[in-house]
Amino acid sequence: xxxxxxxxxxxxxxxxxxxxxxxxxxxxxxxxxxxxxxxxxxxxxxxxxxxxxxxxxxxxxxxxxxxxxxxxxxxxxxxxxxxxxxxxxxxxxxxxxxxxxxxxxxxxxxxxxxxxxxxxxxxxxxxxxxxxxxxxxxxxxxxxxxxxxxxxxxxxxxxxxxxxxxxxxxxxxxxxxxxxxxxxxxxxxxxxxxxxxxxxxxxxxxxxxxxxxxxxxxxxxxxxxxxxxxxxxxxxxxxxxxxxxxxxxxxxxxxxxxxxxxxxxx
Numbered sequence: 001x002x003x004x005x006x007x008x009x010x011x012x013x014x015x016x017x018x019x020x021x022x023x024x025x026x027x028x029x030x031x032x033x034x035x036x037x038x039x040x041x042x043x044x045x046x047x048x049x050x051x052x053x054x055x056x057x058x059x060x061x062x063x064x065x066x067x068x069x070x071x072x073x074x075x076x077x078x079x080x081x082x083x084x085x086x087x088x089x090x091x092x093x094x095x096x097x098x099x100x101x102x103x104x105x106x107x108x109x110x111x112x113x114x115x116x117x118x119x120x121x122x123x124x125x126x127x128x129x130x131x132x133x134x135x136x137x138x139x140x141x142x143x144x145x146x147x148x149x150x151x152x153x154x155x156x157x158x159x160x161x162x163x164x165x166x167x168x169x170x171x172x173x174x175x176x177x178x179x180x181x182x183x184x185x186x187x188x189x190x191x192x193x194x195x196x197x198x199x200x201x202x203x204x205x206x207x208x209x210x211x212x213x214x215x216x217x218x219x220x221x222x223x224x225x226x227x228x229x230x231x232x233x234x235x236x237x238x239x240x241x242x243x244x245x246x247x248x249x250x251x252x253x254x255x256x257x258x259x260x261x262x263x264x265x266x
Contacts, residue, residue, distance in 0.1 A: 085164025172260030
């Protein structure tokens, strides 16, 4: 079935389709199967339409997340740039907190460096240096990526429309000024139930996590969106996303930044 309606109705149809995943408690058919001609720009419009609905319902935007920052992930989806999604206050879980199966559908865990901004970043000409100047502190983070698309059978347009497969996020550790750490060389080790799963380094995210944030600020300029002081920016995974099940405990150790923990329950 191909959706053949005007743009606004098409957006609303796609938003409703994704939201059905939550009401059903299970994944839904990819949007690109329902609408094979769905463009990347239309997918971003679906995302923005969804976020606007959530804001109107009382949720608050706390920041942004950047996805597909590794060459391996880009190649798997046949793209040559990252994507982004919005963070909302209801997505935040406290450090050492618990996430129930009612809050997620098919979660995977990533370790990332989070930037907390003290100044606005207005594209389209933001540089890495601008990002460093606008950053208050960096902290260790776990991102829980999640997809409303059944079995993670996503194309780039599917994941973009689905808020870049955003689920939840956890901030932890010891906040540090950017001048006190080496972002490119910062090591990270991700553990599940005390077993080391994988390791990564800051340079895994486009060579420099700050470069990812600059890309985001410039990309958002095309949608008249500015990164604002106080926002949290998840700069991209430093290693592969790992699936989580009820009973699992994940934590990541970051050089200089400390640890961040989360547990999954029924």
